[in-house]
Amino acid sequence: MTNSIRIGVHVNNLSVFTLSKKPELLTDLLQPTGVSAEWISETGGKQTVKLLKTAEIDIGATGTTPPILAQAKGVPVVYLATSQPRPVQGAIVVLENSPIQSVSDLKGKNVSLSEGSYQQHFLAIALDKVGLTYQDVKTIPNSADSLKAFLNGEIDAWITSDLHLAEVQKNHKVKVLLYSSELFSNRSIYFTHRSFAEQHPDALSAFIKALERVDRWIATHFSEAAELLSKEINNGIDAKGWEQSLRNRPWGLVPPSQEFIAEQQYAADVFYRFGLLPNSINVSEALLADPLSVFEANLALAGR
Structure with missing residues (x-):
């Protein structure tokens, strides 16, 4: 016992x-x-x-x-x-001036995320819904430097939580490609x-x-x-x-x-x-x- x-x-x-x-x-x-x-x-x-x-x-x-x-x-x-x-928990984000307009445009691009977390679930089904596979993108582990790399254009798309997204949206020009709530709970x-x-x-x-x-x-x-x-x-x-x-x-x-x-x-x-x-x-x-x-x-x- x-x-x-x-x-x-x-x-x-x-x-x-x-x-x-x-x-x-x-x-x-x-x-x-x-x-x-x-x-x-x-x-x-x-x-x-x-x-x-x-x-x-x-x-x-x-x-x-x-x-x-x-x-x-x-x-x-x-x-x-x-x-x-959790409808506002996660989002796939790109810079406002990015040529990426939809998830389909992520093919061949690099995406920063926390693999092994809900973000991997989010990305996998987002790609599947548009006929892409996980191998169609290059995944980069999220780190303390991810935001800086994203804003510098070194990362094409960034998956983040509502907490960090709100902070970024206050200070930088970004656009949301997809919210997690559009695909799963x-x-x-x-x-x-x-x-x-x-x-x-x-x-x-x-x-x-x-x-x-x-x-x-x-x-x-x-x-x-x-x-x-x-x-x-x-x-x-x-x-x-x-x-x-x-x-x-x-x-x-x-x-x-x-x-x-x-x-x-x-x-x-x-x-x-x-x-x-x-x-x-x-x-x-x-x-x-x-x-x-x-x-x-x-x-x-x-x-x-």
């Missing part, structure tokens, strides 16, 4: 990151289970697959791509919950290892309830949450920028829906066709057998 639930924490999932800074929202819920929370720092969601596979964490919180990669690598993941759709995903799900349902239910708590807190304390994030995350975004981003995001969790599973399956199929997965997968195998599982039942009752 485990005495802790190890939760992967990184700055790209604001719900879990904020919960790690307000652990009291989880502590009282875990107390009856005899389990305590352990917060495991990650450099980003791309590290989650490795940590879950090597049993260094019990819960991952990422975008849509990591659980697909994990399943393809043989990790028996289980989807616990997702965020609401781009949700935050919460998942675990199947064995942990089967052995520790009460601890996981407490975690889901705590996520609902922290999301409600953020949604009713935008200014306070923005101040917290601006102090804790050193990314050049001030409290005003954070507050704008928080107000534009949906808060609250939902169980994995059939629509979501279909989106994930389409992405997995495209990844496999593009040679980005070692084998094809059946995403529905990452669901619990009982659709009215303890997680979904507790999620429905958690402040609803």
Whole structure:
């Protein structure tokens, strides 16, 4: 019997990151289970697959791509919950004077993105929709220098989040080729290892309830949450920028829906066709057998 639930924490999932800074929202819920929370720092969601596979964490919180990669690598993941759709989360951006007018024009161009994140999902299906493949573009990993390279014309297209896009649009002339919301719901995903799900349902239910708590807190304390994030995350975004981003995001969790599973399956199929997965997968195998599982039942009752 485990005495802790190890939760992967990184700055790209604001719900879990904020919960790690307000652990009291989880502590009282875990107390009856005899389990305590352990917060495991990650450099980003791309590290989650490795940590879950090597049993260094019990819960991952990422975008849509990591659980697909994990399943393809043989990790028996289980989807616990997702965020609401995030309509303004991501965008493919080019300079205003760029000759690139559509995704079709990206053929032969270089695109900067965070591979292994939702951005890879976004780019892959965007290319697939216009009859291109991943090999038709040159991908460049996002880095601290990506914005400078993009503005200097060294990068043809840049995939970025709403937070950074808003900052860039204030100071530079850019245009959005495509928003992620035009292709998929781009949700935050919460998942675990199947064995942990089967052995520790009460601890996981407490975690889901705590996520609902922290999301409600953020949604009713935008200014306070923005101040917290601006102090804790050193990314050049001030409290005003954070507050704008928080107000534009949906808060609250939902169980994995059939629509979501279909989106994930389409992405997995495209990844496999593009040679980005070692084998094809059946995403529905990452669901619990009982659709009215303890997680979904507790999620429905958690402040609803």
